[in-house]
Amino acid sequence: MRGLSFDVAHLLAGSLVLVSFMQLYQDRLYALLNIYALHALVLAASVAWQAFIQDAPHLYLTALIALVFKAIVIPTALHRIIVRLGIHREIETVVGVGPAMLLGMGLVALSMVVMLRVTAEADPLAREDLAFALAVVLLGLLMMVTRRNAVSQVVGFMSLENGLVLAATGAKGMPLVVEISVAFSVLIAFIVIGIFLFRIRERFDTVDVQALDRFRGERR
Amino acid sequence: MIDALTGVLVIPAVAAGLLAALPGYRLTARLNVLATLLTFLIAVSLFAVEPKSGPYLLVDDLNKVFIVLTTFVGFTTSVFSASYISHEIESGRLTPTFVRFYHAMYQTLMFAMNLALVANNIGLMWVAIEMATLTTVLMVGIYRTHEALEAAWKYFILGSVGIALALFGTILVYMAARPVIGEGLEAMVWTVLVTKAAKFDPALLNVAFVFLLLGYGTKVGLAPLHAWLPDAHAEGPTPISAVLSGLLLNVALYALLRFKMLLALNPVAIAPGPLMVTMGLISCVFAAFMLYRRRDIKRMFAYSSIEHMGIIVFAFGMGGTLANFAGLLHMTMHSLTKSAIFFAVGHIAQVKGTQKIADMGGLTVTNPVLGWGLVLGVIAIAGLPPLGIFMSEFLVVSSTFAREPWLVIILVFGILVGLGGLFLRLNTIAFGEPRGPTAPAEASYVPMFAHFAIVFVAGIYLPPALVTGFQNVARLLG
Numbered sequence: 001m002r003g004l005s006f007d008v009a010h011l012l013a014g015s016l017v018l019v020s021f022m023q024l025y026q027d028r029l030y031a032l033l034n035i036y037a038l039h040a041l042v043l044a045a046s047v048a049w050q051a052f053i054q055d056a057p058h059l060y061l062t063a064l065i066a067l068v069f070k071a072i073v074i075p076t077a078l079h080r081i082i083v084r085l086g087i088h089r090e091i092e093t094v095v096g097v098g099p100a101m102l103l104g105m106g107l108v109a110l111s112m113v114v115m116l117r118v119t120a121e122a123d124p125l126a127r128e129d130l131a132f133a134l135a136v137v138l139l140g141l142l143m144m145v146t147r148r149n150a151v152s153q154v155v156g157f158m159s160l161e162n163g164l165v166l167a168a169t170g171a172k173g174m175p176l177v178v179e180i181s182v183a184f185s186v187l188i189a190f191i192v193i194g195i196f197l198f199r200i201r202e203r204f205d206t207v208d209v210q211a212l213d214r215f216r217g218e219r220r
Numbered sequence: 221m222i223d224a225l226t227g228v229l230v231i232p233a234v235a236a237g238l239l240a241a242l243p244g245y246r247l248t249a250r251l252n253v254l255a256t257l258l259t260f261l262i263a264v265s266l267f268a269v270e271p272k273s274g275p276y277l278l279v280d281d282l283n284k285v286f287i288v289l290t291t292f293v294g295f296t297t298s299v300f301s302a303s304y305i306s307h308e309i310e311s312g313r314l315t316p317t318f319v320r321f322y323h324a325m326y327q328t329l330m331f332a333m334n335l336a337l338v339a340n341n342i343g344l345m346w347v348a349i350e351m352a353t354l355t356t357v358l359m360v361g362i363y364r365t366h367e368a369l370e371a372a373w374k375y376f377i378l379g380s381v382g383i384a385l386a387l388f389g390t391i392l393v394y395m396a397a398r399p400v401i402g403e404g405l406e407a408m409v410w411t412v413l414v415t416k417a418a419k420f421d422p423a424l425l426n427v428a429f430v431f432l433l434l435g436y437g438t439k440v441g442l443a444p445l446h447a448w449l450p451d452a453h454a455e456g457p458t459p460i461s462a463v464l465s466g467l468l469l470n471v472a473l474y475a476l477l478r479f480k481m482l483l484a485l486n487p488v489a490i491a492p493g494p495l496m497v498t499m500g501l502i503s504c505v506f507a508a509f510m511l512y513r514r515r516d517i518k519r520m521f522a523y524s525s526i527e528h529m530g531i532i533v534f535a536f537g538m539g540g541t542l543a544n545f546a547g548l549l550h551m552t553m554h555s556l557t558k559s560a561i562f563f564a565v566g567h568i569a570q571v572k573g574t575q576k577i578a579d580m581g582g583l584t585v586t587n588p589v590l591g592w593g594l595v596l597g598v599i600a601i602a603g604l605p606p607l608g609i610f611m612s613e614f615l616v617v618s619s620t621f622a623r624e625p626w627l628v629i630i631l632v633f634g635i636l637v638g639l640g641g642l643f644l645r646l647n648t649i650a651f652g653e654p655r656g657p658t659a660p661a662e663a664s665y666v667p668m669f670a671h672f673a674i675v676f677v678a679g680i681y682l683p684p685a686l687v688t689g690f691q692n693v694a695r696l697l698g
Contacts, residue, residue: 157384176347180343190357191380194372
């Protein structure tokens, strides 16, 4: 049982990193949102598995939040926003796909080296979970800096946040995980509402963040 | 039973609900002042009767100082805000609905900051700082102009990344504590963490601190993570600029200091000092140079905030009782002075109808009280004697010079460059040919001059009780 539970947890956490890579090379917003929904789905499965092997029923709640809110509600809402704004065309990347993937691999290697070295004494499950989680966090950051589009930056932030939830659930017996995942969901909801309410397109005629730079406070 | 500790949380929370429900900006502005005054009085009572710390809330010498400073500046800012807001309503920049929202958010922000300061749990503290970030994002975007929305968005994204990194650091601290303390709530409680910190895994703590420094450092506004700060200060309502500079940066710094204390207790972990010293110095020198080419008055003082946060982080990074004392004093003086400057700047921008420095001039002739108030503020913030900031900067320099002369020379260089930049701009704004509208200001000068009076007195005489209090905290910080 010990062997199996470890393997499954490992598989799910590893898939999360893989899905993060898949996000990196999506150059269409629709596809990107679908992959993000997959990301959240894998996260939900991973958290549910952690809840099962740690015998921590409250984590099922976190898994449920991931499933309902992140895998269904948010992607659907963003889908609608994209259609409303009429921006379901190609998205520009600052860095090409090739360099982005190479950078991503470098980041994953970095997180493995850092986390596996410093957690030598921790139990192997938590240890590898943490290494994967850091990789997901860094890939999310990479996504945020390689995209110009506000929506895809938000997707980058949300996958970063999935990495944090993975880390929090992997840390056995960590209190407040549910509260923190709720707080994060509120944050994300704010961002999504923000895109819509701020109506970036209406104000700026584009959600390309580069266009926002024109309105820097000092260039008037 | 409500003690003072829950009092500083309950009052803003209740007031937030009340202010969201009540119409009429005159009444709500007064209620806002009343609520912050009550919170301040209760915070002061912490010195008389010290409530017991529980698993969620704690009170000790360190956070008492922060709480009293936060609630005091929160109170004076609400007085300033009342007159600022009524002008904004008259000029039509804000509608009554937005003002209602603004007041509710103001109290929510006070609640979140107090919660971050009294939290005895690293997870709870993180949630509180996130909440404070969200409320300020909403307030920065309140004017809904191009610039305000862009500033809010930038602040939002950078702030979110910052708090995300801080959460990762928090999880790592828990991971380090778990083998020693055991699973569950205990392993996130400050008072428990501190007693057992010596046995934590040092390697995990090291990595955790790097994340925490980057995460909360973003909120402190340390270069190179400061990009959100000038925009957020410039585009939001001025009372919020005052609260951001005077308080929110401090709250993030407080979180950082708590974790620094934790690391200092572990003999094998890296010394957090050098990291903080480096970031502090970079911020100070960088921001000092950035002061020269500012065209917007609020952006200029935002960069000055980055400079001073750099100096403060430098002092705390150097460590030792004397440097910590200097850092603490500098933080207090900076909060008071900078918020007072923003009080002046807010009214100046309202009189002139613009924030562009090029469109202001001769303020000391057209609006003598505001003009000379600003001159006094800049003299104070630039660190000229005999005001409080001169004294605290002098203490920072003299307490660290013997230990690291080269670093201190860089710091002094930064301070002097900053001084030049500030006076260059002040010359345009306060003296010379009057430019722009010259209508008399309907301003509340009391909060501004109250702050200046404290800063002035502190430059000459510090009450012994205050000195002993600060010394205790400085010893606590190690």
